[in-house]
Amino acid sequence: MNVPDIERREHYLNINYGIRSWLLTTDHKRIAWLYLLSVTLFFFIGGIFATLIRLELLTPQGDLVQSETYNKLFTMHGVTMIFFFLIPSIPAVLGNFLVPMMIGARDLAFPRLNLASWYIFILGGVHSDGGGGWRGGHGMDFLYPLQQHLF
Ligand code: HEM
Numbered sequence: 001m002n003v004p005d006i007e008r009r010e011h012y013l014n015i016n017y018g019i020r021s022w023l024l025t026t027d028h029k030r031i032a033w034l035y036l037l038s039v040t041l042f043f044f045i046g047g048i049f050a051t052l053i054r055l056e057l058l059t060p061q062g063d064l065v066q067s068e069t070y071n072k073l074f075t076m077h078g079v080t081m082i083f084f085f086l087i088p089s090i091p092a093v094l095g096n097f098l099v100p101m102m103i104g105a106r107d108l109a110f111p112r113l114n115l116a117s118w119y120i121f122i123l124g125g126v127h128s129d130g131g132g133g134w135r136g137g138h139g140m141d142f143l144y145p146l147q148q149h150l151f
Contacts, residue, residue, distance in 0.1 A: 026111035032097035034118050035088060038125070042084035045129055049077035076133050084125045092121070 012029045015021075022030060052073050056064045065073065096114065100107055108114050127133075 024115075026107070026115055028096045028100050028107050028111065028114065031111075031114055031118055032093050032095075035092040035096060035121075038118070038122060039085050039089045039093065042080055042125055042129075046077050046080035046085060049073050049080065053077060072134050076129065079133055080125075080129055084121075084128070088121060092118075 012027050022034065025031060025034075052065065053070070056062050056070055056073075058064075062070070096108070
């Protein structure tokens with residue numbers, strides 16, 4: 001097989017190009033790409049929060065944001081980096097891409113469920129960074145026991 005033949009061969013990246021084909025895909029390699037793009041996006045969102053924290057700490061007065069907003073930025077930076085970047089990055093990206101090939105399977109066992117989990121991941125991220133997460137967010141006291149008046 002010479003080089004042009006290989007380029008013409010159908011594979012997971014060129015079998016369908018439309019956005020719909022990506023959003024409804026059940027191919028484990030494409031889902032791995034969806035995860036890779038999403039965790040990268042969340043990494044940059046967490047990076048924006050880190051930048052704001054750093055800018056606040058630039059001067060001794062710390063007069064860029066209110067102290068409550070600072071606590072929320074701190075919380076949301078940590079939550080975004082850990083739950084939407086660090087934890088999903090290796091199992092979701094590498095796991096989806098490599099595991100079926102390593103075990104010689106054509107795909108994962110429940111491909112639609114695999115895609116559904118990406119949608120749930122995105123919903124969680126949008127809900128958390130886009131509103132829900134900011135409601136508590138005074139440092140780590142959004143954790144349930146710490147929300148009690150006792151603390
Ligand atoms: C993958 C995980 C994480 C990455 C890649 C990350 C990345 C960063 C970066 C690049 C900065 C800016 C550093 C600077 O210029 O000072 C920063 C600052 C900060 N991060 Fe994270 N972070 C992560 C997780 C966390 C977690 C889990 C927490 C706490 C819950 C946290 C709390 C902070 C705080 C308080 C700062 C401000 C520190 C300072 O500027 O003095 N980070 N982070």
